[in-house]
Each structure stands twice: as structure tokens, then as C-alpha cells.
Amino acid sequence: MSNGEKRRGLWIDPRTKILLLLLCVLSATMAPSLLYEMLVVALVACFGIVCGKVRYSIIGVIVYGGFYLLTQAVLQMPSGNVQVMLIAFLGLVHKVYPCGILSGIIISTTKVGEFLSAMNRSHISQKIVIPVAVMLRYVPTIREDWHFIKDAMRMRDVSPNLKNFILHPAMTIECIYVPLMMAASKTADELTVASVTRGIENPTQRTSYVRIGFGIADLIVVLAFLAMFLVGQFYGEVF
Amino acid sequence: MIELKNITFSYERREQGGLRNINLTVKNGECILLCGRSGCGKTTITRLVNGLIPRFYDGELTGQVVIDGKDIADLTMYEISEKVGSVFQNPRTQFFNTDSDSEIAFGLENQGMPTEVLRQRVETTAADLEIQSLRNRSLHALSGGEKQKVAFASVYAMNPDIYLLDEPSSNLDMDAIQDLRKHLKLVKQQGKTILIAEHRLYYLMDVVDRIVYMEQGQIAGIYTPEQFRAIEKDERKRMGLRAVDLHEVHPQFTSPGATENKILKLQDVGLYYKKQAIVEHINLSAGIGEIIGVVGHNGAGKTTLSRTLCGLHKEASGQFLWNEKAQDGKERLRRSYMVMQDVNFELFADSVEAECSFGIRNPDKSLIETTMDSLGLLPYRTHHPNTLSGGQKQRVAVAVSMICGKELLVFDEPTSGLDFDSMEQVALLIQKLSAMGKVIFVVTHDYEFVCRTCSRVLHIDHGEQCDDLPLVPDNEENLKKLFSI
Numbered sequence: 001m002s003n004g005e006k007r008r009g010l011w012i013d014p015r016t017k018i019l020l021l022l023l024c025v026l027s028a029t030m031a032p033s034l035l036y037e038m039l040v041v042a043l044v045a046c047f048g049i050v051c052g053k054v055r056y057s058i059i060g061v062i063v064y065g066g067f068y069l070l071t072q073a074v075l076q077m078p079s080g081n082v083q084v085m086l087i088a089f090l091g092l093v094h095k096v097y098p099c100g101i102l103s104g105i106i107i108s109t110t111k112v113g114e115f116l117s118a119m120n121r122s123h124i125s126q127k128i129v130i131p132v133a134v135m136l137r138y139v140p141t142i143r144e145d146w147h148f149i150k151d152a153m154r155m156r157d158v159s160p161n162l163k164n165f166i167l168h169p170a171m172t173i174e175c176i177y178v179p180l181m182m183a184a185s186k187t188a189d190e191l192t193v194a195s196v197t198r199g200i201e202n203p204t205q206r207t208s209y210v211r212i213g214f215g216i217a218d219l220i221v222v223l224a225f226l227a228m229f230l231v232g233q234f235y236g237e238v239f
Numbered sequence: 240m241i242e243l244k245n246i247t248f249s250y251e252r253r254e255q256g257g258l259r260n261i262n263l264t265v266k267n268g269e270c271i272l273l274c275g276r277s278g279c280g281k282t283t284i285t286r287l288v289n290g291l292i293p294r295f296y297d298g299e300l301t302g303q304v305v306i307d308g309k310d311i312a313d314l315t316m317y318e319i320s321e322k323v324g325s326v327f328q329n330p331r332t333q334f335f336n337t338d339s340d341s342e343i344a345f346g347l348e349n350q351g352m353p354t355e356v357l358r359q360r361v362e363t364t365a366a367d368l369e370i371q372s373l374r375n376r377s378l379h380a381l382s383g384g385e386k387q388k389v390a391f392a393s394v395y396a397m398n399p400d401i402y403l404l405d406e407p408s409s410n411l412d413m414d415a416i417q418d419l420r421k422h423l424k425l426v427k428q429q430g431k432t433i434l435i436a437e438h439r440l441y442y443l444m445d446v447v448d449r450i451v452y453m454e455q456g457q458i459a460g461i462y463t464p465e466q467f468r469a470i471e472k473d474e475r476k477r478m479g480l481r482a483v484d485l486h487e488v489h490p491q492f493t494s495p496g497a498t499e500n501k502i503l504k505l506q507d508v509g510l511y512y513k514k515q516a517i518v519e520h521i522n523l524s525a526g527i528g529e530i531i532g533v534v535g536h537n538g539a540g541k542t543t544l545s546r547t548l549c550g551l552h553k554e555a556s557g558q559f560l561w562n563e564k565a566q567d568g569k570e571r572l573r574r575s576y577m578v579m580q581d582v583n584f585e586l587f588a589d590s591v592e593a594e595c596s597f598g599i600r601n602p603d604k605s606l607i608e609t610t611m612d613s614l615g616l617l618p619y620r621t622h623h624p625n626t627l628s629g630g631q632k633q634r635v636a637v638a639v640s641m642i643c644g645k646e647l648l649v650f651d652e653p654t655s656g657l658d659f660d661s662m663e664q665v666a667l668l669i670q671k672l673s674a675m676g677k678v679i680f681v682v683t684h685d686y687e688f689v690c691r692t693c694s695r696v697l698h699i700d701h702g703e704q705c706d707d708l709p710l711v712p713d714n715e716e717n718l719k720k721l722f723s724i
Contacts, residue, residue, distance in 0.1 A: 111341055112336050112337070141331075144379075148579060149584050151546065151549075151551050151577070155551070155585070157598055179583055179584045186332075194332065196294075196316050199349040200335075202350060204350065207357060208348055210341065
């Protein structure tokens, strides 16, 4: 990039990313078939790979492939209550999955500063932008907190694994939920304090250490997602 | 100039930390240290000056805070932020970006400084504070000390007239504290006004101009560093203050030394993270009741060692022997317990009593009763753990470890951010556990605390075990060197 910073992958403006998410939601909810959904996931994964999230994207596709095969198998099953239940569940997974994986890519590749500057440029109210920014910043903190909580649980012989979750669901959830909430309120306070004492509420036009702005890359990815959506709408019968 | 005029304040829903009749004038270029017990109101004063009270923390406030002739009640938060820069205690939660450069630039971006000037400012900030090596790094990968430097840099870049620091050294090792001192001296030379609320006093003695001692929300005395140094040791302890000069702190040699029965042995233990060696060739044996201090720089691998001792970290080589029998991770996990720096993560239940029996299938009622009694927790048995003070939470965690019958305890920085009284209480607690025959490891940067409690000091740095010093009179020099005193 122009400031000599090493950045893995392509840089996409935060506003473009929001547009992509919107297109992805539309494509997934109005998807004509399972095969089409698979292609949407593949497109999202390609986007992830060019943004530098190679491992995450590949794993995302593989897991989705599993769901795809599972769904095919369920469809072959003799009809009955079990099949209806599974289809309802899998239907939900298919609607949510592509958007979930795209959100993951967006959150992990967007810096808080970039986000703030981009939103500021589009004159979006600070009342919306600042809480979202705190949220963006809070996500990696959850991961750190989770490591501590996992350690604490293991020392109390309440391991956070599937077996315990099935045997003692209430206790396992309590173990994760209580400390996470306690930590969250404190962390959110401290983050907010750190940001307001550095003038995050300043209404002047915000500048950015990292250059932001739309480029040719933004146009290409938007066109790709838009094409995907339109194909689904008008040539759905192909799939 | 900062003027606090007839300030009286009380927090909503909280007894401690209020202020009564505070009058204080800080001249331009002056450096003031605020000290006193936890809850004496020193942090509250810093929050008044940076405007967080009343804008962020609710409460009843009378009186006036005036900065450079302007009543800060008339200023907005971002106008105050251009005059007053704040550095806080917790390095984990005071940065807002994920990389160091963006973080240093963050305040300037908010001010709308043109990108070119902004880059230049980040450049000079890094040069002035000698932190070029921290540029363009992921903040999550930095050690606590390094994060704190970036936090200071991000304030420095905004070039405020007033620097406010609230217990900035709590999570720092000795070297990082020396760097902080250097940075404070630098901004003082630039004619900035500095206000620090702090428990650790020794590193500030040649930086500050005046020392404000507070007691229960009031200013109980204002000293020059000379007058402050002259305070008798016993008087200082009565005031609840930490040591002013670490040269005068000596090990007490009261802890049980090496007993014959070496119950725990580590033989050529190596610790790895994702196949990268962190620390190698650790050889150690510990007797029943021993209290071993684990010291080393931020990021040297102390936490990994603690987690491995408790069986939480799996990538390790070498032998862990307990009573001459080799122990795998699972057995270590069953035998040990770690009292974390942030105890909140290990408290799950909705009352102290429920916490003590949490996760145990057939809890022994009388054991729980006696344990709570011996740790002074009986009056709080129905309280929610979250309503307790930090020290009380620590004791609840210790109670849990006793009820679970754990034999090896690790304390991770149990005294960070504690005043003298609380530090002494932690020391007594640990000595009690030692008398009960536990093997105890304490990860710490706190020289006073080490002198007060430990029987041995294990030093880890540069990927190896550098020293294993028994605390005997002959070793005092070495110990001081270890803490760069």
C-alpha cells in the first residue's frame, strides 16, 4: 500500500463490504436451489482468499460441503418426522451460512480506524457508528477472554467439551456465560473510556492514517456479487 | 493550570472513591503524584480532570474543575481530550485499533489532522519515545509492557498540555517501569503538566514535584519528595503506602526454606508454543510448603510455565515428578489450581457458598464451612462474588482450590495494583497456604512482595532458566540485581 504498510491481500473499502453483505443476504434468502447456494459460498470464499483470509475461507467451503452432502442425504431419506426436522434445521443453516462466513471475513479484515473514517465520510451518525466500532473492537477480546474461561473451567473439572455440554448443559452454559458477561461489561466500559478520552466524539471531518477510498477492486467485487444475485433471480432455473 | 475548587463527589451506587472538600491547584509544568490506599479517591481526581466525571461516571458532584481558566463543565469530551491525555491501568483494554501505528494515530485522526502531518507525527512520536521496534505490529501480539508503551505513545502523539496517568505501572515489569519513568521525564522536560495516581512510588521519586497523600476522600497531606522520603517506615505502613526506596527493602527470610522432602521435581522441562521453543531446560525441585517466586520480563514465558505446571498447556517436554512419580497433563490438572490475575474469569456461581461447591458432585458441607471460616468469607456466604472486592474474590478462588483438595497453587500477579495493606493480606494468605503444606508458585514483578513472602526465586528470560535463587541473606545482592535495583 501507499504508506508502505504490509497488508495481506486486497484492500476493500468498509462501505463496499457493507454493500457486499447486503447482496449476500439477498442472494442467500432468495436462492433458487442448493447448487446456487454452494456457488454463493464459493464466491464468498474467493472474496475471502483475495482479502488474505486463505485458511478461514478454505475451511469455510469444506464445512459447507459437508452440510451440502448431508442435505442431499437427508433428502434421500424416507419422509417422516425426523426428515422434516432435519430439513428445517438444514434450511436455516443454508440461509445463514454464507452471510455468517462473509461477516467473519469482513470483521477480521476491517480496522476500526478505517471503519470510523469511512462511515464519517458517508455522514453516518456517530450515534450508530461509535457503538458498532466498539463492537468491532470487542470481538477479538472475546477470543482472549474465552481462553481464560476455558482454563478456569478445566481446573474445576468442568471441561468445555461436547460430552459435558450434553450431560450438564445448564452448568456448561453458566460457566461460559457468567464470566464472559462480567468481563464484557468491564471491557466495554474501559474501551469506551479509552476512546472518548482520545476524542472519538469529535464531529470534525475525520482523517485516516491509512488511505481509504473506492478503487477498481471495489467495483469488481461489487459487480461479481451483483451478478451472482441477478443470475439467481433471473436464470434460477439453470441450477 | 488545573484548579480543583471545593470538590465534593460521591459515586452513584458505590460507597468508596468519593471526594470531600478537595482544593488543589496544579501549576503548569508541575508533576503531581496522588497516593493513598485503594478507594481513597485518587483515581476519582484523575477522572474529574479528564472529564469522565460527570460525563461517563454518574454521581453527585459539587464544586468546579478549571483548566487554563475554563470550567470544564462547559467543554465537551473531545475538547477536553485535546488538552488532557489519559493513560490507564489495563493495557489490554485501552487500545482501540488492532495495529500499533493506527493506535498511535487514533487521537489525531479524530481531530481531523491532515494525513501527511499525521504520518509525520507518528514518525516523530516513535522516535522521541524510542519505540520504533513497536511500529506496525499487531497489538494482540505485544506484551503488556509494550502495549502500555503504545498507549503512552498514542497520548504523546496528541501532544496534550496535561498528562493523566492512572496506575500506569500495575502490569509492568521492572524494565518497562524504568522506560515509563524515562518517558515521564521527557514530557516533564517539555514543560507538560503531569498528574499520576499510583501505588508504586519508588520510580517516581525523582520525577515528581509534589506528593498528595489522600485518606478517605480528603487530602491528608502534601509533601515534597524530600519530606516524603523522611517519613518513618512504620508511619508509612500506617498510611498504607508502598516503599519509597527499594534499596531499603530487604528480604525477610521468614518463609520455610528448602525442606528435605522434595515433592515436586521438574527435569529438563521445555515449553513450546506451536512448535516454537519458549523456555527450555528448566530444572527445579520444590519442597512441601515452599513459596517460589517466578520472575522475568513481560512476555518471557512465565504464564506458559504456570499453565504447564497446572496441566493447562500441553506442548511441553521433560519430566514432571510428584513424589518421584511421573505426571502427565491430566494428573497435573487434577492436582493444581491457578489463581488468575483477573479472578473474575474463574468465578461462576451466584453466591460465595454456591461457588465453593460448584461442580463438585458430593460436596463435603463441613469442609466448605471450615474453609470459608478460615478465609474470613463466612460473612459473605450469600453475596454474589461479583459484589466483592478484588482481594475477597481472590480468597474465594483460594477457597475453591482448598475444597477441591489442590496441592499445587499458582498465583498470577496477585498483587498488581494493590496498596500496602492489601499486598500484606495476600502475603499472609499465601503464607497460610504454605503452612498447610501446599507447593506455591507466584508469578510477580513486585519486589516488595517477593521479599515479604518467597523462599526462592526462579528467573526465566531469553528462553531459559537463568537463576534459581534461594532467599538466603547471601543472595540479597543477586536478588536486587535481578530486579534491576
